[in-house]
Amino acid sequence: MSTYSRRRFVQMGSLASASFFVPKFLKAFERKAIAENKILVVLQLSGGNDGLNTVIPYNNDIYYASRPVLGIKKNDVLQMDDEQGLHPALKGLKALYDNGEMALLNGVGYPNPNRSHFRSMDIWQSASDSETVINTGWIGRYLDAQCLHADKPTLTMEIDDTLSLALKGKNNTGIAVNKPKQFYGDSHDSYFKAILQKHPVNDEHLNVDYLYKTLAESMSSADYIYQQSKIYKSNVSYPNTNIGKDLKTIAELINSHIDTKIYYVSLSGFDTHVNQHPQQQRLFTDMSDSINAFVKDLKSSNRFKDVMLMTFSEFGRRVGQNASGGTDHGTANCMFLVSGVLKKQGILNAAPDLTDLDQGDLKYQVDFKDVYATMLHNWLKTDDANILNRKNNYLNFI
Amino acid sequence: MGISNEKLQHLSWRAGFGQLTSAKEPDLQKLVRNLIRHNHTKPDAISTQESVELVQNNYTYSQIKADASLRKLIAQKNRDGIKNLNILWLKEMFTTNRPLREKMSLFWHGHFACRVQNVSHQEKLLQIIRENALGNFGDLLTAVSKSASMLAFLNNQQNKKQHANENFGREVMELFTMGRGNYTEKDVKEGSRAFTGWAFNKEGDFVFRQNVHDDGQKTFLGKTGNFDGDDILKILLEHKATAHHITEKIYRFVVNDTPDEQLIADLAEKFYHSNYHIGNLLETIFTADWFYDKKNIGARIKSPVELIVGMERKVPATFANDNALLLFQRTLGQVLFYPPNVAGWPGGKDWIDSSTLLYRMRLPQIVYASEEFNIRPKPMPEEMDNSYTSSNIHDDLQKKEFMNRAYKNKVKVTANWDAFLDKFTAISSEALPKAVADDLLVNLPQIVNTSLLEKYAVAYNHPTEIKKMAVNLMSTPEYQLC
Numbered sequence: 001m002s003t004y005s006r007r008r009f010v011q012m013g014s015l016a017s018a019s020f021f022v023p024k025f026l027k028a029f030e031r032k033a034i035a036e037n038k039i040l041v042v043l044q045l046s047g048g049n050d051g052l053n054t055v056i057p058y059n060n061d062i063y064y065a066s067r068p069v070l071g072i073k074k075n076d077v078l079q080m081d082d083e084q085g086l087h088p089a090l091k092g093l094k095a096l097y098d099n100g101e102m103a104l105l106n107g108v109g110y111p112n113p114n115r116s117h118f119r120s121m122d123i124w125q126s127a128s129d130s131e132t133v134i135n136t137g138w139i140g141r142y143l144d145a146q147c148l149h150a151d152k153p154t155l156t157m158e159i160d161d162t163l164s165l166a167l168k169g170k171n172n173t174g175i176a177v178n179k180p181k182q183f184y185g186d187s188h189d190s191y192f193k194a195i196l197q198k199h200p201v202n203d204e205h206l207n208v209d210y211l212y213k214t215l216a217e218s219m220s221s222a223d224y225i226y227q228q229s230k231i232y233k234s235n236v237s238y239p240n241t242n243i244g245k246d247l248k249t250i251a252e253l254i255n256s257h258i259d260t261k262i263y264y265v266s267l268s269g270f271d272t273h274v275n276q277h278p279q280q281q282r283l284f285t286d287m288s289d290s291i292n293a294f295v296k297d298l299k300s301s302n303r304f305k306d307v308m309l310m311t312f313s314e315f316g317r318r319v320g321q322n323a324s325g326g327t328d329h330g331t332a333n334c335m336f337l338v339s340g341v342l343k344k345q346g347i348l349n350a351a352p353d354l355t356d357l358d359q360g361d362l363k364y365q366v367d368f369k370d371v372y373a374t375m376l377h378n379w380l381k382t383d384d385a386n387i388l389n390r391k392n393n394y395l396n397f398i
Numbered sequence: 399m400g401i402s403n404e405k406l407q408h409l410s411w412r413a414g415f416g417q418l419t420s421a422k423e424p425d426l427q428k429l430v431r432n433l434i435r436h437n438h439t440k441p442d443a444i445s446t447q448e449s450v451e452l453v454q455n456n457y458t459y460s461q462i463k464a465d466a467s468l469r470k471l472i473a474q475k476n477r478d479g480i481k482n483l484n485i486l487w488l489k490e491m492f493t494t495n496r497p498l499r500e501k502m503s504l505f506w507h508g509h510f511a512c513r514v515q516n517v518s519h520q521e522k523l524l525q526i527i528r529e530n531a532l533g534n535f536g537d538l539l540t541a542v543s544k545s546a547s548m549l550a551f552l553n554n555q556q557n558k559k560q561h562a563n564e565n566f567g568r569e570v571m572e573l574f575t576m577g578r579g580n581y582t583e584k585d586v587k588e589g590s591r592a593f594t595g596w597a598f599n600k601e602g603d604f605v606f607r608q609n610v611h612d613d614g615q616k617t618f619l620g621k622t623g624n625f626d627g628d629d630i631l632k633i634l635l636e637h638k639a640t641a642h643h644i645t646e647k648i649y650r651f652v653v654n655d656t657p658d659e660q661l662i663a664d665l666a667e668k669f670y671h672s673n674y675h676i677g678n679l680l681e682t683i684f685t686a687d688w689f690y691d692k693k694n695i696g697a698r699i700k701s702p703v704e705l706i707v708g709m710e711r712k713v714p715a716t717f718a719n720d721n722a723l724l725l726f727q728r729t730l731g732q733v734l735f736y737p738p739n740v741a742g743w744p745g746g747k748d749w750i751d752s753s754t755l756l757y758r759m760r761l762p763q764i765v766y767a768s769e770e771f772n773i774r775p776k777p778m779p780e781e782m783d784n785s786y787t788s789s790n791i792h793d794d795l796q797k798k799e800f801m802n803r804a805y806k807n808k809v810k811v812t813a814n815w816d817a818f819l820d821k822f823t824a825i826s827s828e829a830l831p832k833a834v835a836d837d838l839l840v841n842l843p844q845i846v847n848t849s850l851l852e853k854y855a856v857a858y859n860h861p862t863e864i865k866k867m868a869v870n871l872m873s874t875p876e877y878q879l880c
Binding site: 047117133160165174187192195199208210212215218221 | 466754772
């Protein structure tokens with residue numbers, strides 16, 4: 001008899017029916033409709049996606065010479081212009097491109113690139129430069145800037161069980177939700193409710209009150225998200241994969257007019273040192289079909305005009321293939337932007353210059369922080385310099 | 399007269415993981431002195447099967463270079479080895495009767511953050527830290543700086559006279575010693591020149607490579623000479639900024655997240671004049687009246703490792719598969735040997751977000767009440783690398799399926815409640831909430847709504863009542879604090 005079920009007792013307990021009370025310092029979270037409700041969806045491709053086999057310079061001899069086995073044949077490429085085309089598995093993205101709903105940024109990166117997964121991911125998520133370590137994420141700092149009193153805990157949301165650095169601010173953190181129903185169930189434990197209710201209100205600066213505040217926020221958010229998630233059920237069929245389900249969850253939340261402005265979601269498996277072809281084929285099919293379903297869903301509810309989806313990966317891969325049918329860690333990479341209201345569509349800048357390499361790696365043309373700045377300033381209408389702590393150049397796709 | 403329970407609890411958490419085995423000593427000065435002196439014997443090294451095998455096999459560079467499958471095997475051994483090293487060290491924390499040593503080792507493990515995929519190197523670094531955790535900071539700094547792990551992690555193998563790499567030199571100053579704002583970029587350059595030639599051999603032992611060392615004159619923090627790496631460390635230790643930086647960090651770890659400038663300045667001065675004796679610094683702190691001020695008690699948020707170890711030391715649990723311990727660390731955001739970056743874990747409120755707080759509060763139920771574990775942490779970057787984990791797509795899919803299964807299962811665990819129950823069997827149900835809370839929580843004034851605890855612990859027999867009470871108390875925000 002070393003274990004027992006607390007839940008079983010709780011069902012019989014008198015407190016199970018106690019009403020849910022939020023301490024005074026929390027108030028009820030006010031859920032006002034946001035006037036201009038533009039939404040950003042960030043799709044992280046974890047592992048370092050091979051950009052040169054994503055957007056293929058199909059008329060470039062250096063490309064084929066560097067990749068005698070891995071190079072994608074000209075006839076298989078989904079051609080965009082007479083220089084570049086998409087990987088054959090990216091049919092969904094190609095359709096968006098043809099509709100003027102997709103834009104491509106080539107050669108996105110940062111100075112002194114780091115080829116370690118975890119460090120480079122840190123740099124992208126914290127929006128730091130290569131030499132500085134910052135313990136907050138760029139979306140977390142956006143949250144800090146938006147809500148001084150944590151009045152909108154669901155403003156930024158990651159679709160996952162755990163929260164990425166990107167969504168951690170100094171004073172506020174985003175919320176991680178994998179499945180709204182499960183999150184609701186886990187947080188609405190009647191014992192948790194009861195201790196929250198009994199907690200005496202004290203000085204907010206003490207850690208114990210910080211913890212209670214976080215607990216109250218989680219429960220309130222879980223409740224809100226779960227209730228909202230029931231409002232709209234998608235009719236569109238998505239791939240039965242993690243990313244398919246995640247994007248479906250996001251579409252349903254967007255269509256139920258929840259107050260979330262930034263969604264964060266990731267797809268992993270892009271670290272293709274070995275046998276790259278079948279892996280990229282599978283991942284791209286999954287990604288492209290999921291994004292396509294997502295767009296269809298948003299169009300059906302007339303919300304595509306309010307949504308911008310952006311993809312990134314912590315680095316691209318080396319120009320030359322390796323000896324194992326794969327590619328090793330590289331530097332600059334492409335990013336896709338998907339939206340119904342792109343000011344500039346299609347290919348936004350020149351293809352990577354394969355004649356001008358840095359020790360076999362691409363040189364970056366666009367600093368990723370300028371892409372973030374454009375999203376923050378032109379799309380989310382906020383003070384990007386403050387969040388990114390630098391003076392930025394805006395790009396012209398919004 | 400003895401030491402009050404509140405003081406003892408406080409000390410036991412700051413000098414360990416919440417359970418002092420030597421707490422019977424009635425005199426505080428003596429108790430603290432014993433805690434520190436205890437650690438004068440060298441700890442036995444923690445060693446994994448994997449590193450033993452790798453050392454025995456002693457593959458040559460040319461063997462490794464020529465054979466891709468051998469490389470894969472070695473990489474796998476290293477990864478498994480580091481996982482086992484993680485678990486072995488964690489278990490040492492569970493059971494050690496030298497908790498202060500492991501506690502301070504955990505501190506230095508974060509201070510000298512290092513993430514490399516070589517189990518033998520990591521074992522050596524851990525041992526350096528455990529041997530010097532309460533000794534002389536200069537010795538610790540030198541040994542860590544000469545460890546293969548750190549030299550590799552901070553790229554000093556690439557720091558050569560002809561082509562400098564300043565990563566190591568910079569971090570030694572910024573993170574290990576003085577902290578930012580006390581030196582110039584020029585100092586980083588000059589210091590890095592002095593570290594050229596600091597390297598390690600195949601066995602992971604330090605070597606000085608004269609042929610790549612820059613033996614010219616350097617001007618570093620106002621001094622000029624033909625400095626080598628040892629000289630640079632010596633100069634850094636001569637600067638009081640180093641004593642201040644280290645003292646402040648220790649203060650934040652054992653006293654309070656919010657620094658008290660005056661106290662830290664005084665402590666740093668003493669630390670400096672004791673020639674950086676860590677044990678002495680801790681003795682001063684743990685015997686000071688201000689250390690036991692109300693504002694310091696229960697002021698810290700436990701790190702995930704402290705939380706897990708604290709639970710284990712109260713109610714030991716044995717897992718059918720020790721990977722559960724890794725899963726908990728990953729879900730809560732602190733995996734030993736996998737610091738997030740060179741600066742280590744930021745700690746404090748950074749441990750807490752909506753999800754980690756809920757997992758923390760559910761953890762006691764998962765471990766002691768077989769609640770389902772339905773959380774899947776993100777893969778670690780090292781695991782993404784498919785050149786090591788899978789040779790083809792099928793392996794990859796299989797691995798994913800395995801992960802799915804593992805995470806949806808209940809964690810198979812046997813808890814040993816005997817010692818815990820013994821403390822409370824003689825206590826009546828009415829007195830139980832207060833007694834169990836006294837034992838589990840350090841910050842009593844905040845908590846304990848006894849009627850609530852009673853309601854949620856109603857049971858048909860006394861032992862079950864005690865268990866429920868304990869698990870419910872561990873599932874509170876207050877229990878996250880120490």
